[in-house]
Structure formats: C-alpha cells, structure tokens
Amino acid sequence: MTTTDLQAGFDETIAHEWRVEPRDWMPDGYRRTLVRQVAQHAHSEIIGMQPEGGWLTRAPSLRRKQVLMAKVQDEAGHGLYLYSAAETLGVDRDDLTQQLVDSRQKYSSIFNYPALSYADVGTIGWLVDGAAICNQVPLCRSSYGPYARAMIRVCKEESFHQRQGYELLMTMMNGTDAQRAMVQESVDRFWWPSLMMFGPPDADSPNTEQSMAWGIKRHTNDELRQRFVDMSVPQAAALGVTLPDPDLAWNDDRGAHDFGEPDWSEFAAVVRGDGPCNVQRVAHRRAAHEDGAWVREAATAFAAKQAAS
Amino acid sequence: MSDEPVRAGWPLYEVFVRGKRGLNHVHVGSLHAADDEMALRHARDVYTRRNEGVSIWAVRADLVAASSPAEKDPFFAPSADKVYRHPTFYDIPDDVPHL
Numbered sequence: 458m459t460t461t462d463l464q465a466g467f468d469e470t471i472a473h474e475w476r477v478e479p480r481d482w483m484p485d486g487y488r489r490t491l492v493r494q495v496a497q498h499a500h501s502e503i504i505g506m507q508p509e510g511g512w513l514t515r516a517p518s519l520r521r522k523q524v525l526m527a528k529v530q531d532e533a534g535h536g537l538y539l540y541s542a543a544e545t546l547g548v549d550r551d552d553l554t555q556q557l558v559d560s561r562q563k564y565s566s567i568f569n570y571p572a573l574s575y576a577d578v579g580t581i582g583w584l585v586d587g588a589a590i591c592n593q594v595p596l597c598r599s600s601y602g603p604y605a606r607a608m609i610r611v612c613k614e615e616s617f618h619q620r621q622g623y624e625l626l627m628t629m630m631n632g633t634d635a636q637r638a639m640v641q642e643s644v645d646r647f648w649w650p651s652l653m654m655f656g657p658p659d660a661d662s663p664n665t666e667q668s669m670a671w672g673i674k675r676h677t678n679d680e681l682r683q684r685f686v687d688m689s690v691p692q693a694a695a696l697g698v699t700l701p702d703p704d705l706a707w708n709d710d711r712g713a714h715d716f717g718e719p720d721w722s723e724f725a726a727v728v729r730g731d732g733p734c735n736v737q738r739v740a741h742r743r744a745a746h747e748d749g750a751w752v753r754e755a756a757t758a759f760a761a762k763q764a765a766s
Numbered sequence: 767m768s769d770e771p772v773r774a775g776w777p778l779y780e781v782f783v784r785g786k787r788g789l790n791h792v793h794v795g796s797l798h799a800a801d802d803e804m805a806l807r808h809a810r811d812v813y814t815r816r817n818e819g820v821s822i823w824a825v826r827a828d829l830v831a832a833s834s835p836a837e838k839d840p841f842f843a844p845s846a847d848k849v850y851r852h853p854t855f856y857d858i859p860d861d862v863p864h865l
Binding site: 478480481482527530531534537538541542544545550603606607614753754756757759760763764 | 775776778795796797798800801804811812815816832834835
C-alpha cells in the first residue's frame with residue numbers, strides 16, 4: 458500500500474469515529490502528539506503522588522491515612538496504565554522515565570505547588586482531581602484506543618479521589634473556626650492553579666486545532682475551564698467557602714459563569730521550571746529511580762538464575 | 767503488543783483478567799516484570815485494586831502471535847462472503863414456531 462492509501466485508511470477511521478489501534482498505520486504527527494500527551498499525562502500521575510504523599514505519615518486518623526494511602530496508590534496505578542498505553546506507540550517505558558528525570562518531558566504544572574496543610578489533601582481531591590476529571594472524561598472517547606481505555610479506568614477511580622477530598626473538607630468545615638480558616642486558605646491557594654490545569658487560553662494553544670481534528674482532544678481548553686468553573690461554584694457554596702475571584706458571577710445571557718483571568722505569567726513561569734517545587738519534584742523522582750536501580754538489577758539477576766536452573 | 771523490541775531489562779507482559787466466574791479473560795493492559803511470578807503480582811496490584819478480577823493471565827508480549835494489521839482485509843476475507851453461515855440467510859415462514 459502507498460502512503461496515500463494508508464493516509465486514506467487513517468482518515469476514514471478518524472472520520473467514522475472508529476478507534477485507531479496500536480499496530481495501525483498512523484501519521485508521524487499523530488503518533489508524536491500522542492506520545493507527548495500520554496507520556497506527560499503518565500508523568501503527571503507519578504509526580505502527583507508527591508504533594509499528598511508527604512502527608513501519609515501525618516494523617517490525623519487511621520481512616521484518613523487508609524484513604525490517602527489508597528489514593529496515592531491509585532495515582533501510581535494511573536501512571537502505569539498510561540505508560541502501558543504509551544508503550545503501544547512504540548516508545549520504551551524506561552526512556553520515558555529517563556526523559557522525565559532529565560526534565561526533557563513535562564508533567565502537569567499543578568504538582569509544582571506544595572501541599573502545606575492537611576486541608577490541601579482535601580482541596581487537591583476536590584479541585585485538582587475535579588479539574589482532572591473534567592479533562593479526562595472526554596478523553597475516554599479519544600481516537601487512540603489504548604489511551605481511551607486507560608482513561609475509562611482512570612475516570613472510574615478519580616471519582617473516589619474527588620469525593621474523599623470533598624468529604625474531608627466538609628468535615629473540617631463542620632469543625633472549629635481554625636479548621637474552617639484552614640480550608641479557606643487552602644482553597645485560596647489552589648483555585649487559580651486549578652484553572653491553569655486546562656492549559657493556556659485557546660488563542661495561545663496552537664496544537665488544539667490539530668489535536669481536535671485527530672480526535673485526540675475533544676474540547677478546547679477554554680470550554681473545559683468554563684465547565685469546571687460552572688461545576689465548582691455550587692460545590693463551593695455547599696461547602697461554605699469563597700472562591701477567590703471578585704469577577705466570578707453568573708451570566709444569564711451566556712447561561713454560564715463569568716470569571717477572572719488566571720495569571721498566565723505565573724503559569725508560564727511554572728511550566729518553564731520556576732514554580733515553587735519544580736526542582737524538588739524532579740529531584741525526588743530521580744532519587745527514587747536511581748535508589749531503586751539495585752532492586753531492579755537484583756530481580757533481573759534472580760530471574761536469570763531461576764531460568765538457568 | 768508493540769512491534770518494537772523491549773530494550774529494558776525486564777520483558778513486557780500483556781495482562782488478561784477474568785472479571786468473574788463465567789466470563790472470558792479480557793486484555794486490560796501491559797506491564798514489565800523480571801519473571802512470571804512478578805508479572806502476576808504486579809498485575810494484581812495494578813489491574814485488580816477493586817475486585818476487578820478472580821483470575822489473571824500474564825503473557826510475555828514477545829510470545830503473542832498476532833495477525834498483521836496491514837493485511838487485515840485479505841486475512842479476514844474468507845469469512846466476509848459466506849452469508850449462509852448466518853441464521854438470517856434462511857427464509858422460514860413466520861408462523862413456524864421455535865425456529
């Protein structure tokens with residue numbers, strides 16, 4: 458078959474909303490875009506264990522500790538589903554890890570913010586995982602089969618993450634004034650970075666159009682950001698917290714909330730590597746990877762010895 | 767199943783899970799492991815954290831024989847033109863019961 462035939466077959470698959478599967482022919486750009494997106498997504502799950510992981514030994518009760526442990530384990534699992542999907546595109550998992558620890562591939566900017574109080578565990582569940590769900594639900598229909606299937610598993614589990622976070626915050630809001638203040642302070646810090654999780658405004662997102670044409674993305678950054686704001690406002694009201702945006706107001710004409718502009722210079726700085734925790738996050742991941750090398754080598758040696766005997 | 771050889775030390779395994787008794791094993795993803803036993807343990811931890819399975823198969827990816835996507839049409843052509851293999855090919859009067 459000629460490249461034209463192959464391209465026509467691919468175009469037909471996309472046009473019919475069929476799924477592209479691993480060994481199908483696909484344009485280089487499609488493969489490259491997917492590798493970048495899926496790897497970045499996998500790295501985000503893995504790095505995403507860190508902000509909350511620091512609270513595992515400081516959880517206020519055994520119940521909270523169990524829940525947080527299960528959540529952090531899920532993040533590891535999500536990373537592995539996604540590395541598995543990325544590998545079907547012909548890249549190697551060890552390579553991807555190396556690119557992460559060498560800062561040659563990125564992860565979500567949100568994980569470069571610190572988790573300073575236990576309320577942050579709740580806020581991360583509510584807002585950060587909530588934003589992730591907004592992003593990920595449409596990806597369950599992504600044109601690339603293995604990515605879409607991984608997203609279905611991830612979304613089922615993220616629902617637990619968001620609900621445990623919201624419940625944690627509700628518990629604190631029913632506590633003392635100091636606890637309520639802690640929740641508000643946490644929401645104040647995480648609201649804007651959560652809005653930035655959807656990426657730059659559509660006008661500054663040059664890859665969106667092509668990604669949507671390929672069915673890799675299903676909605677623009679601004680559409681998803683709007684959806685997230687509209688979902689979060691009643692949740693904030695039920696919780697009794699104020700979202701830190703003076704421009705936030707219901708717009709009857711649009712049937713949606715108006716809201717302020719995130720500080721895109723801060724976003725650019727964090728993406729560039731100048732966020733509060735970028736260096737720490739990557740250094741921690743690198744240390745875990747390198748400190749674990751002897752375990753991987755020992756397991757390989759053991760397997761070889763067993764196979765020989 | 768990737769066409770690329772695995773360069774890392776640990777081979778790639780494809781994982782299949784039986785959700786409950788009475789169902790087939792279904793492919794759920796892949797993982798790397800040093801040996802079969804580790805593959806099963808990792809598969810349990812990664813793919814069955816919420817009672818998703820009662821049985822797991824982990825199969826070395828390089829041992830899976832797969833049809834080639836490039837010849838998908840010719841490969842499956844023998845079944846495409848045999849409509850008489852389907853029950854709807856046969857006209858039976860509506861008033862004949864249980865058929």
